[in-house]
Amino acid sequence: MSHWRLSDWTLAFLSVLTMLAAWEGFMVGNCPANHGCGGCFSQFYVAGTIIHRGEAERLYDQPYFRDLQQSMRDDPLRSLYPPTMGLLMAPLARLSYHQAMAVWYAIQVICILVTGVIFYRTSPLSRPWRINMLVALTGLVPLWIAVGVGQLSPMFLLLLAGGLALHKRRKCGWAGLLFSLLALKPQLAAGLVLWMLLRRDIRTLLGLAAGFAIQAMAVATLLGPGLWVDYLHAMPTISAVTRYYHYSPLVEASFVGMASNLFWAAGLAAWESMAMKITYAATASAATLMLCHVVWARRSWQPTHAAPGTENLEYACGVLFMMVLPPYFLLYDQTLMAVPLVMLWSSPAWRWGVALFATATALLANLPLALGFSLTGFVALATMLSLAVDLSKIRRTFQLTDPIVFRKGK
Numbered sequence: 001m002s003h004w005r006l007s008d009w010t011l012a013f014l015s016v017l018t019m020l021a022a023w024e025g026f027m028v029g030n031c032p033a034n035h036g037c038g039g040c041f042s043q044f045y046v047a048g049t050i051i052h053r054g055e056a057e058r059l060y061d062q063p064y065f066r067d068l069q070q071s072m073r074d075d076p077l078r079s080l081y082p083p084t085m086g087l088l089m090a091p092l093a094r095l096s097y098h099q100a101m102a103v104w105y106a107i108q109v110i111c112i113l114v115t116g117v118i119f120y121r122t123s124p125l126s127r128p129w130r131i132n133m134l135v136a137l138t139g140l141v142p143l144w145i146a147v148g149v150g151q152l153s154p155m156f157l158l159l160l161a162g163g164l165a166l167h168k169r170r171k172c173g174w175a176g177l178l179f180s181l182l183a184l185k186p187q188l189a190a191g192l193v194l195w196m197l198l199r200r201d202i203r204t205l206l207g208l209a210a211g212f213a214i215q216a217m218a219v220a221t222l223l224g225p226g227l228w229v230d231y232l233h234a235m236p237t238i239s240a241v242t243r244y245y246h247y248s249p250l251v252e253a254s255f256v257g258m259a260s261n262l263f264w265a266a267g268l269a270a271w272e273s274m275a276m277k278i279t280y281a282a283t284a285s286a287a288t289l290m291l292c293h294v295v296w297a298r299r300s301w302q303p304t305h306a307a308p309g310t311e312n313l314e315y316a317c318g319v320l321f322m323m324v325l326p327p328y329f330l331l332y333d334q335t336l337m338a339v340p341l342v343m344l345w346s347s348p349a350w351r352w353g354v355a356l357f358a359t360a361t362a363l364l365a366n367l368p369l370a371l372g373f374s375l376t377g378f379v380a381l382a383t384m385l386s387l388a389v390d391l392s393k394i395r396r397t398f399q400l401t402d403p404i405v406f407r408k409g410k
Contacts, residue, residue: 010132017139020362024141028250029148033074038101041150042072045100047081048089056223059086060234072097080238083219083227085184101150108147111154115338118161122168124346133345136357137338141365145251146332153335156182160339164315167204176207183212187326188336194288194325195318198295247330249368254329255283258373265372280327283381287324290384291317297391310391316343317387320380334360334376344383349390352383 029037046068050059058064059079066076092100116134123130137143146153159181166175176196183189189208196204219227246264247257259279263272294317298310319339323329337360344353358364359376368374 011135014132014135014139017361017363018135021139021141021144021365024362024365025144025146025148028145029150034149035073037148038104038150039073040077041101041104042069042097043077043080044085044089044104044150044152045072045093045097047079047086048091048093048100051086051090051223052093056083056086056227057230059083059227060230062237078237078244079234081184082186082215083223083231084215087219087222088184104150105147108150108154111158112143112147115154115158115161118158118165119338119342122165123342133342137341139362140335140338140357140360141362142331142334142337142360146335149332151332152184153332156185156188157335157338160319160336164319164339168311172201172203173207173210176204176209177211178207179204180208180211180215183215185333187328188322191322191325192318195291195295195321198292199299249372249374250366251331252368253323253331253334253374253376254327255324255377256280256327257329258377262372276327283377284325286381287321287384290381290388291321293388294318294384294391297388297394310394312343312347313349313387313391316340316347316349317384319343320384324377324380324384331365331374337376340383349383349387352379352386355379356383 026037029039031039033039034042046065047059049068050056050065062078065079069076092103095103116137119137120130120134123133125133142153145151159178163175163178166172166178179192180189182192193205193208196208216228246261249258249261252258252261256276256279259275260272263269263275268275294314298314316339319336323334323336326333337356341353341357344350344356347353356376356379359374359379364375
């Protein structure tokens with residue numbers, strides 16, 4: 001896979017996938033109900049507008065929040081994000097909606113470009129294949145959907161890629177501070193915190209705690225501590241969002257949502273809630289067990305004697321866990337898949353990276369419309385299982401050939 005001719009053919013094929021993904025992102029994002037592209041941005045803009053007006057106490061007044069979006073989209077969105085979202089978006093609320101959206105698109109472009117630089121500089125692949133890697137990542141349909149609807153995913157991807165780059169350099173405290181901004185979407189932060197707890201990564205956890213505390217104090221100081229109380233009171237409504245909507249199989253990416261869609265489509269609405277709970281318990285438990293296996297297998301090595309490449313396998317598994325764990329996860333959230341793909345493509349498990357990539361390209365991304373469910377989550381679980389098995393084999397090999405690298409009692 002190191003010959004230029006092969007890499008050139010691959011580059012041409014990936015470029016075609018990118019054009020198809022960009023077209024699909026535009027078609028999905030340019031929805032009449034959203035009054036054009038960037039429809040999800042209205043949710044962030046209105047949160048900033050409410051804070052800018054000095055009406056912080058109305059941030060979770062759902063009828064008021066939705067009423068402010070009447071001119072922006074036909075189906076106004078609910079207020080779902082923590083108060084920090086409104087605080088961050090307040091400066092953009094000084095601009096008109098379309099001016100703010102233009103700035104938001106510029107921010108998205110910057111996030112994507114900086115993420116690409118991080119991937120390019122940290123990947124061990126040769127230069128031609130690093131270029132192919134970046135073009136392949138631009139061929140992800142979730143990325144273009146996220147851009148088309150004006151979502152946060154490009155920013156989250158930068159935070160995750162940057163945080164893991166710092167973590168690799170053992171700057172765990174700084175990585176934790178950067179990771180803490182994922183609290184803008186608490187379900188992502190929950191998966192990350194659980195992962196770091198399994199690692200017993202105290203420095204990263206301290207960085208996360210410091211970041212969370214800074215955000216909490218900033219909101220309490222600038223907007224009043226009562227806003228956090230309002231957010232907690234709104235949590236039952238926010239957490240039940242999966243019961244309010246049935247997203248298209250094309251967009252739905254969580255196992256819970258897929259179960260809901262399948263039972264609803266089959267006319268089994270009475271069993272829908274139970275199916276969602278059982279599905280979540282089964283998939284979250286399976287993902288947690290596999291992550292535990294990977295993390296504990298990695299911990300069996302002394303830090304200076306770990307098998308080469310195993311760190312990337314754990315990072316890939318950890319981010320896949322963050323994607324499988326949330327009960328509410330849509331197609332644009334799968335933009336985070338770029339991180340495990342980069343990690344897998346530079347490891348012996350690159351074939352799983354190719355399989356995972358294929359499910360998120362224009363080749364297979366539309367298959368859920370026929371099947372009624374997405375394949376990506378299932379491939380992600382299969383990848384986690386394969387990584388757990390592979391690390392067990394590597395561990396046994398190292399234990400037989402050089403048992404001194406293992407701690408006593410392992």
